Amino acid sequence: MRYFLTIFCVIAVLLLTFCTPAKKAENTEPATQKSEEITYQHPQTRKLVDFVDKAAKLIEEKGEEAYPFFRQEGSEWFTGDEYIFVWGMDGMRYVYPPDVSGEGKSMLDLQDVNGKPIGKMIIAEADKGSGWVFYQWPRPEQTDPVWKATYIVSATLPNGEKVLAGSGIYDPKPEKAFVYKAVNDAVTLLQRDGLKAMDMMRTESSKFIFMDSYIFIKNMQGLELLNPIFPQYEGKNIFDLTDADGQKHVKAEIEAMKTQDEMWKEYLWPKPGSDVSVKKITFLRKTIVEGDTLLVAAGFYPEED
Secondary structure (H helix, E strand, C coil): CHHHHHHHHHHHHHHHHHHCCCCCCCCCCCCCCCCCCCCCCCHHHHHHHHHHHHHHHHHHHHHHHHHHHHCCCCECCEECCEECEEEECCCEEEECCCCHHHCCCECCCCCCCCCCCHHHHHHHHHHCCEEEEEEEEECCCCCCEEEEEEEEEEEECCCCCEEEEEEEEECCCCCHHHHHHHHHHHHHHHHHHHHHHHHHHCCCCCCCEECCEECEEEECCCEEEECCCCHHHCCCECCCCCCCCCCCHHHHHHHHHCCCCEEEEEEEEECCCCCCEEEEEEEEEEEEECCEEEEEEEEECCCCC
16 A cells, blocks of 8 residues: 555655746847937037936035026136026026026927927927937027027926926037937827827927927838928939948938838938038837838938037
């Protein structure tokens, strides 16, 4: 009897060992990164980001006691047209060193010469934690507007109130990070609002037209659906379009995007308002909108410091 009991136990152990499903191993591999890490290429951009980040940190440490430091002309916080401004998340301006008489006023309806809703755009970026707003604005004591890039960071005062700190630079350098963000924001908007979102993207007041960059969209057959700067291509199939070197860059993009979701592409193309083709670097992302697969893109023309 003991013999049969021993045999039974051995068989039971073997059954448990080989018949019980093995526990699925945890996937410890990192998620595939869709795009290379985007960093700022130009010193002036990095300097501005560090400047605003440092101000936001000071606000979080000292609260409103930090505001007088920002108003001290000649200090690290206020030299010439470099200064920190502070708003409430409702658009109320708390700190404005160039003209303290402008403090205590709402900036919510602030616009640039093209009707870009700067005030609302700044608050929208602060709501995300940080971001960029591009618009046209005259330099101090000048009347002709130039492109200005403003970087914004949200900060929480010791009492729990949220504010935003920001600063800007005139004639900003083009950055890979700028077009990368613009394309991703455009995809988010298209996925939310559908093709009607393109109507807004065509307007000069759109955040999707800035400096020499703009959003353009085509489908996987090569039909150009949106191009606010070169509208002659809209509604046309540009699959076989060539650049100044004879490169069929559209065809190459479409072929590559059959097997990937995003990419960078370099080719020759004129800047807005010019007929001369120069190097352009474009970021493309694939998305499905209203049943059609689209390539949403924006590019920049690289410059050296």
